[in-house]
Amino acid sequence: MEKGVIIATIEVAPNIFKMIIGADDIAKRIKAGQFIILMATERGERIPLTVAESDSCQGTITIFVQRAGKSTCELADMCEYSKLYSLSGPNGRASEIEKTEGSVVFVCGGVGTAVMYPVLKANKEFGNKVIAIMGVKNKELLILRDEIEKISDQTIICTDDGSAGAKGFTTDILGEFIKSGMKISKVIVAGPPIMMKLVAEITRKYAIPTVASLVTIMIDGTGMCGGCRVEINGGSKFVCCDGPEFDAHQVNWGDLLLRQRIYTGEEKISLERYKEERRCYGQG
Ligand SMILES: Cc1cc2nc3c(=O)[nH]c(=O)nc-3n(C[C@H](O)[C@H](O)[C@H](O)COP(=O)(O)OP(=O)(O)OC[C@H]3O[C@@H](n4cnc5c(N)ncnc54)[C@H](O)[C@@H]3O)c2cc1C
Ligand code: FES
Incomplete structure (x- = not known):
């Protein structure tokens, strides 16, 4: 599966999207607790998202994205079969799993x-x-x-x-x-x-x-x-x-x-600009 291609996007709850993305190398190496960092478009931000599921046979990963601000909205708005600008991972340390008594x-x-x-x-x-x-x-x-x-x-x-x-x-x-x-x-x-x-x-x-x-x-x-x-x-x-x-x-x-809360003001402006741009192009 070509890396970064969005294979499916399903709105599973209001403003929460399940997305299946091609990522053969990540699917093979990801461990529980790790995450990816992606950029939806060339002008987008790098955002971290947890890999909820992976399928190393199909070469895909599944993420759940909640619309929070500009970057998550931009990602959720991407069409199926379009390609992310960048995708990297696995990032972070895997969860430490040990046998527990209770x-x-x-x-x-x-x-x-x-x-x-x-x-x-x-x-x-x-x-x-x-x-x-x-x-x-x-x-x-x-x-x-x-x-x-x-x-x-x-x-x-x-x-x-x-x-x-x-x-x-x-x-x-x-x-x-x-x-x-x-x-x-x-x-x-x-x-x-x-x-x-x-x-x-x-x-x-x-x-x-x-x-x-x-x-x-x-x-x-x-x-x-x-x-x-x-x-x-x-x-x-x-x-x-x-x-x-x-x-x-x-x-x-x-x-x-x-x-x-440091960037709350900037985040609000950025989201408003994004929504305005989409309205101008008749997509809002
Ligand atoms: C390791 C990790 C795993 C994550 N996994 C998921 C996931 O599986 N699904 C998911 O929907 N979200 C996940 N997040 C949160 C997600 O990265 C943020 O919601 C996203 O970066 C916000 O970007 P934005 O431009 O849409 O919003 P912004 O405009 O940047 O911010 C909107 C709101 O989200 C908050 N925010 C901004 N960046 C982050 C951030 N990195 N983490 C948390 N809140 C943030 C801001 O304080 C603000 O309240 C994860 C974050 C981390 C660090
Ligand atoms: S995101 Fe830059 S140090 Fe962690």
């Missing part, structure tokens, strides 16, 4: 479910008991539900509005699990940074090892620019090459949340 609990928020899916699958294949807590605003936003229910020993869905599963947040469900006395060896979390911070606060009280898959802003993705710098245990680490997974109890969440 359960491994996955806390997935929103599109973080796509980030967690390959890691959850790899843990199950390794023989661990896996529990998935999937949280979204409403039932329309649930992704990978069937796939996760099929491989998890237990799956709990929760929605902010109660339209599917329990009404409430992933943190409420996690708290109940811990209090029930179930043996939990590890918690792994991916989703909005504020949710990851709250999960880390809960598990810290019970000394449950917790890993967070961080989604920081990235620029070069090579450890040179410092764009993805995070403070871990008082020192600097780069998510693109030292991560994306880190001990959630060692992350300086306050700093991470602040850095995430």
Whole structure:
């Protein structure tokens, strides 16, 4: 399959797209927890995205993309059979998977479910008991539900509005699990940074090892620019090459949340310009 060619794009939830892309070399080498960096067009930005699935026989990778700003919109708007300007990977360190005595609990928020899916699958294949807590605003936003229910020993869905599963947040469900006395060896979390911070606060009280898959802003993705710098245990680490997974109890969440908002103004302008351009060309 020719590298970078978009084979299929399916809107699986409002503004969330499953995309299958030709990438023979990446499909052969990717490990759970790693990601790709792509540029949709020559004038686009380099954006990191997790490889949710790969098929080394077909030479394809599958990603789930949520429209967040200009670059993710540009990617989701590309036509099938068009070609990405650039695609590189696998990037980052693979998830460390070890045999655990108790359960491994996955806390997935929103599109973080796509980030967690390959890691959850790899843990199950390794023989661990896996529990998935999937949280979204409403039932329309649930992704990978069937796939996760099929491989998890237990799956709990929760929605902010109660339209599917329990009404409430992933943190409420996690708290109940811990209090029930179930043996939990590890918690792994991916989703909005504020949710990851709250999960880390809960598990810290019970000394449950917790890993967070961080989604920081990235620029070069090579450890040179410092764009993805995070403070871990008082020192600097780069998510693109030292991560994306880190001990959630060692992350300086306050700093991470602040850095995430640095370019809010520019991001808004960039998205407006993109939408305006599309309107001018009759594509908006
Ligand atoms: C290792 C890694 C894996 C990721 N995997 C996925 C994935 O599988 N699916 C998916 O939809 N998204 C994923 N992301 C997030 C995705 O990279 C960002 O949503 C994207 O770069 C935003 O670009 P934009 O131009 O569309 O938005 P921008 O206009 O740049 O930003 C819009 C909003 O998104 C936030 N944002 C910007 N860059 C990032 C970023 N790198 N990570 C998180 N938030 C960001 C901004 O703070 C802002 O609130 C991942 C990020 C990382 C670091
Ligand atoms: S993105 Fe530049 S150092 Fe990580």
